[in-house]
Amino acid sequence: MGTRREISELPPEADLARADSLAREIFSDVANKWAFLIIEFLGQGMMRFSELQREIGGISHKMLAQNLRMLEQNGLVERTVHATVPPRVDYALTEAGQALRAVVDGMCGWTQRYLGHIEESRRRFASRERP
Amino acid sequence: MGTRREISELPPEADLARADSLAREIFSDVANKWAFLIIEFLGQGMMRFSELQREIGGISHKMLAQNLRMLEQNGLVERTVHATVPPRVDYALTEAGQALRAVVDGMCGWTQRYLGHIEESRRRFASRERP
DNA sequence: CGGAATCCAACATGATACTG
DNA sequence: CAGTATCATGTTGGATTCCG
Numbered sequence: 020m021g022t023r024r025e026i027s028e029l030p031p032e033a034d035l036a037r038a039d040s041l042a043r044e045i046f047s048d049v050a051n052k053w054a055f056l057i058i059e060f061l062g063q064g065m066m067r068f069s070e071l072q073r074e075i076g077g078i079s080h081k082m083l084a085q086n087l088r089m090l091e092q093n094g095l096v097e098r099t100v101h102a103t104v105p106p107r108v109d110y111a112l113t114e115a116g117q118a119l120r121a122v123v124d125g126m127c128g129w130t131q132r133y134l135g136h137i138e139e140s141r142r143r144f145a146s147r148e149r150p
Numbered sequence: 151m152g153t154r155r156e157i158s159e160l161p162p163e164a165d166l167a168r169a170d171s172l173a174r175e176i177f178s179d180v181a182n183k184w185a186f187l188i189i190e191f192l193g194q195g196m197m198r199f200s201e202l203q204r205e206i207g208g209i210s211h212k213m214l215a216q217n218l219r220m221l222e223q224n225g226l227v228e229r230t231v232h233a234t235v236p237p238r239v240d241y242a243l244t245e246a247g248q249a250l251r252a253v254v255d256g257m258c259g260w261t262q263r264y265l266g267h268i269e270e271s272r273r274r275f276a277s278r279e280r281p
Numbered sequence: 282c283g284g285a286a287t288c289c290a291a292c293a294t295g296a297t298a299c300t301g
Numbered sequence: 302c303a304g305t306a307t308c309a310t311g312t313t314g315g316a317t318t319c320c321g
Contacts, residue, residue: 033262035187038208042261043183045268050257052174052181056166068303077169079295084304094264094271105302106301115264115271122260125253126181130173131164133225133246137176140225140246199283210315215284236282237321 048093053078053086055123058112061096062120065111095119179224184209184217186254189243192227193251196242226250 032041048054060066060074072083087110090096095116101107112120163172179185191197191205203214218241221227226247232238243251 029262033265035190035258035261036205036207041265041269043208045261045265046183046186046257050181050183050186052177055177055181059166074167076167077174080304081295082293085294088304092272092275093268100303106304108303115267118264119257119260122253122256125256126177126250127166127173129250129253130166130176131160133249134164134172134176136246137224138172141223144223211284212316213314216314219284231283237284239283 045093048089049095049119051086053082054090055126057083057086057090058095058116058120059123059127061110061112061116062124065109068108068110071110090116176224179220180226180250182217184213185221186257188214188217188221189226189247189251190254190258192241192243192247193255196230196240199239199241202241221247 031037034040035042035046037043056075056078057071060071066074068083068087071087072078072080075083087096087098091098093115094113097111097113097116099109099111101109162168165171166173166177168174187206187209188202191202197205199214199218202218203209203211206214218227218229222229224246225244228242228244228247230240230242232240
């Protein structure tokens with residue numbers, strides 16, 4: 020065997036260590052705050068565009084549309100258009116989306132649990148600056 | 151009770167729905183690809199700056215330094231300086247960092263599992279463009 | 282070696298306005 | 302209502318350079 024190759028005998032595509040892998044590309048797409056927030060809130064169930072925008076405070080129309088399209092392309096979100104007037108468009112998580120939602124839920128829980136810890140850590144860090 | 155308030159009876163600080171909450175601020179910091187990759191690779195154990203940079207393909211010196219500092223401020227990463235020459239600096243996950251690592255691991259696993267699914271979804275999406 | 286600062290190009294984002 | 306395009310602006314990120 021080689022010197023220290025325990026980690027990956029993965030196909031190059033799936034290897035996160037490689038900057039040009041598909042896995043990295045997916046990480047770059049999905050591991051961002053807007054995508055996570057959309058997935059988290061969509062986890063509550065099917066929602067309309069405007070509902071989502073109301074739920075996720077501070078997200079702009081543009082960012083919501085853009086990230087929804089990205090998630091749709093990657094097959095995490097399904098878009099359903101109702102031929103009514105005014106138009107009604109529903110968004111829901113696919114199976115892949117729901118699987119990722121479990122991860123995002125984990126991060127939400129982590130955030131709650133370590134909120135105080137992080138706050139304190141920041142304070143300590145700030146106060147020992149310019150010693 | 152109100153009309154539809156199942157979700158959060160959380161303190162405002164912990165409410166991800168609010169753009170100005172501390173939870174959101176943490177999400178914005180941590181939910182990005184570089185932070186996730188650093189946490190994932192640091193999960194293998196204590197590592198030096200240059201080792202990390204070698205492991206994480208495509209990360210620049212600047213991004214690594216910047217994100218390490220951010221993670222240190224938030225108390226996810228601990229930095230140890232050895233008074234040798236040349237200087238040696240080790241990075242390791244704290245308890246909070248290891249807890250988040252479980253989440254990131256979940257995302258890595260998710261990526262592997264749905265890689266093909268996502269690839270196919272992208273192809274379908276692309277090929278039904280300009281119909 | 283690790284870190285910080287600078288410069289600058291590229292990109293992300295928000296506001297606005299327009300379409301179906 | 303949902304979606305897109307455009308534009309102005311701020312932020313990100315890479316390359317480079319210098320410090321300890």
